[in-house]
Amino acid sequence: MSEKRVARAPYQALRNRDFRSIAGALLVSYTGTQMQNAAVDWHLWLLTRSPLALGLVGLVRVVPIFVFSLWGGLAADRSDRRRLLLRAQVVMALAAALLALATFTHRVSAPLIYAATALGSAAAAFDSPARNALVPRLVPREDLPGALTILLSAFQAANIGGPALAGLLIAAGHGEGTVSLAFLYLANALSFLAVIASLLTMKKSSGAVEETVGPRPSPLASLREGVAFVRRTPLLVWTMTLDFFATFFAGSMSLLPVFADQVLKTGALGYGWLRAAPGLGALVGSLWSSVRPLPRRQGWVLLWAVAGYGVSTVVFGLSRSYLLSLAALFLVGLGDVVSTAIRVTARQLVTPDALRGRMISVNMIFFMGGPQLGELEAGFVAWLFASAATGATVAVVTGGLATLVVAGVVAFATPVVREYRGLPEART
Numbered sequence: 001m002s003e004k005r006v007a008r009a010p011y012q013a014l015r016n017r018d019f020r021s022i023a024g025a026l027l028v029s030y031t032g033t034q035m036q037n038a039a040v041d042w043h044l045w046l047l048t049r050s051p052l053a054l055g056l057v058g059l060v061r062v063v064p065i066f067v068f069s070l071w072g073g074l075a076a077d078r079s080d081r082r083r084l085l086l087r088a089q090v091v092m093a094l095a096a097a098l099l100a101l102a103t104f105t106h107r108v109s110a111p112l113i114y115a116a117t118a119l120g121s122a123a124a125a126f127d128s129p130a131r132n133a134l135v136p137r138l139v140p141r142e143d144l145p146g147a148l149t150i151l152l153s154a155f156q157a158a159n160i161g162g163p164a165l166a167g168l169l170i171a172a173g174h175g176e177g178t179v180s181l182a183f184l185y186l187a188n189a190l191s192f193l194a195v196i197a198s199l200l201t202m203k204k205s206s207g208a209v210e211e212t213v214g215p216r217p218s219p220l221a222s223l224r225e226g227v228a229f230v231r232r233t234p235l236l237v238w239t240m241t242l243d244f245f246a247t248f249f250a251g252s253m254s255l256l257p258v259f260a261d262q263v264l265k266t267g268a269l270g271y272g273w274l275r276a277a278p279g280l281g282a283l284v285g286s287l288w289s290s291v292r293p294l295p296r297r298q299g300w301v302l303l304w305a306v307a308g309y310g311v312s313t314v315v316f317g318l319s320r321s322y323l324l325s326l327a328a329l330f331l332v333g334l335g336d337v338v339s340t341a342i343r344v345t346a347r348q349l350v351t352p353d354a355l356r357g358r359m360i361s362v363n364m365i366f367f368m369g370g371p372q373l374g375e376l377e378a379g380f381v382a383w384l385f386a387s388a389a390t391g392a393t394v395a396v397v398t399g400g401l402a403t404l405v406v407a408g409v410v411a412f413a414t415p416v417v418r419e420y421r422g423l424p425e426a427r428t
Contacts, residue, residue: 013147018202019138023147025198026131027154029089032191034162036096038275039184040113042170042268043103045257047110051388051395054254055379060114061121062372065364068125073361074222076129077354082199085134088127089192089199095120096189103182128364133357136348145345152341153286156333159279167272226358233350234416236359239302239343240366242410242417246306246339247370249402250313250332253278254375255382255392262389264322277326281333286341299420302342303411309335310403317396346420374399 014020044053075084099116102108139147166184173180217225230236253275260271309332316328351359378395385391411418 013139013143013150016139016143016147019135019147021198021201022135022138022195023150023154025194026151027158028194029191030155030158031162031165032096032188034158034279035166035184036099036188038163038166038272039170039181040099040117041254041257042166042271043108043181044110044113045261047113049388051255051258051379051382051391053110053379054257055376055383056114057117057254058372058375058379060118062369062376064118064122065125065368065372068122069129069361069364069368070223070226070358071361072126073129073226073358073364074219075126076133076357076360077226078219078222081130081134081137081357082202084126084130086196086199088123088130089195091123092120092127093189093192093196095123096185096192100182100185100189103178103185106178108178125361125364129357129360132348132360133353136353136356144348148345148348149286149341152337152344153283156279156282156286156337159333160276160283161279163275163279164272167269167275170272171267171269223358226355227362229351229355230359230362234414235350235420236347236363238410238414238417239346240363242302242306242406243339243343243363244366244370245406246309246403247367248374248377249399249406250310250374253371255378255395258382258388258392259325262387263320263392264325266322270322274325274329277329278333278336281330281335282337283333284330285334285337296421297419298342298346299418302339302417302420303407305335305338305342306407306410307335307404309339310400310407313400313403314397315400317393317400342420 014023040057041054044057047053095116098119099108099113102112102116135147135151136144169180169184230240256274257271260266260268260274264270264274266274312328312331312335316325316332319325319328347359347363348356378392378399381395381398382388382391385394
């Protein structure tokens with residue numbers, strides 16, 4: 001029976017009304033978020049012309065994650081997940097609205113951009129565990145892999161549309177105007193309304209997971225329980241470790257304004273498409289995996305996908321051709337989504353519902369900490385060189401090479417990842 005469940009078509013998850021509603025709303029919200037992310041990096045480049053200033057975006061995003069994510073996971077397991085999501089969405093909408101207002105009134109500055117970004121990241125530390133822990137409540141267990149594939153496809157579609165729309169709008173303002181940037185921030189603020197409306201009309205239960213008999217453990221005891229579960233589950237430990245180091249070394253998105261402006265000289269419109277290219281590759285990969293199941297030996301697929309991610313990053317860093325750069329970033333996204341699909345599904349399936357929020361919050365430290373700290377590292381390395389173009393190239397190429405080393409070490413040292421075979425083993 002389990003084999004039949006593995007083969008269920010992903011689109012069957014859309015039969016569930018609440019999941020269908022939240023998936024459409026998240027597509028809108030994801031698009032707004034990607035528009036703002038692209039706008040923030042370009043805005044900071046215009047204000048500072050400093051790779052280090054771009055790298056600091058990663059720092060202000062990751063510090064709130066480190067501080068609040070475990071508490072966000074605890075809240076997701078001990079309170080109503082829908083209400084927690086609503087509060088987080090409102091805060092993120094307010095952070096985007098603050099940026100829009102400051103930009104419209106010409107009172108924006110780099111510190112203000114950092115502050116609004118940190119506020120949104122703090123809210124995301126509560127939003128992500130609650131959202132990811134809520135999804136398994138909205139579909140039958142056999143539809144969960146398909147539901148996760150659909151959400152991943154929506155995220156990747158937003159990774160294409162959001163940056164491309166941002167590039168078009170910024171280019172319409174001749175790359176320098178603040179009005180187009182303000183509209184991008186405002187569009188993101190409004191996009192959260194779609195998720196809020198979906199949550200308000202949701203019918204499925206989203207309350208706290210029922211505790212076992214006996215007194216309810218203290219918050220600190222609950223946190224320790226979640227961390228202990230992750231630590232004693234080798235598949236979680238090693239996939240999170242692989243995720244962290246691969247994205248730490250190969251993170252290059254924050255330096256795309258430097259490549260667009262100084263290396264490839266494509267301007268704002270070219271920047272938008274460079275930013276969209278990984279999303280296009282990821283969307284193709286997620287659509288392919290949604291109609292053609294991954295091979296049984298998913299551990300090796302995961303490791304080869306991470307290795308391809310590293311090689312493509314090296315090619316992008318060395319490229320001086322706009323078309324080759326687009327192709328390399330396309331392959332970066334393709335490799336990333338294949339590894340992500342395997343990791344996300346495995347983690348959801350091996351984790352009991354009562355611990356799911358806390359598991360996701362621990363994973364969030366690795367999943368978001370890696371790329372955000374990687375942005376800081378890449379910005380710092382690029383800043384060390386007199387030429388921003390040279391520094392960005394060195395940062396990206398060395399990061400891609402380091403990712404290859406990480407994939408090789410994990411392949412050699414961790415049989416639990418190398419021999420992972422998908423859903424049947426994930427349930428044992």
